Amino acid sequence: MPARSEYLDWLLEQLAPLGSLRPKSMFGGFGLYCDGMFFAIVSDDVFYVKVDDINRPRFAKAGLQPFRYDVKDGKKHLSYYPLPESALEDSEALQDWAREGLGAALRAAAKTKKH
DSSP, X not given: OOOOOHHHHHHHHHHGGGSOEEEEEETTEEEEEETTEEEEEEETTEXXXXXXXXXXXXXXXXXXXOOEEEETTEEEXXXXXEOOGGGGGOHHHHHHHHHXXXXXXXXXXXXXXXX
């Protein structure tokens, strides 16, 4: 199990206005839940939020790339993107980008419930 870092603790403090946050050890890092909804990954002190077809253009426009990890036959990516560096310097911007991930998680959950 990875040890909690100062970075993770800082993120939890900055994102507290979003709701009840809970980190869970996974992927060699942490999954981040808000009010029980999995919406982000923290890996190697990088914060990645869930992205879908609705919010992906905002991340692409900022030149951001998805979370990638090695597998036997190359690299695999997940629909979780980092935030721009500027968002980490402003708590309101950080929360705004994090809400993008929370929105994508809520849309995915709603879509799953319909099926």
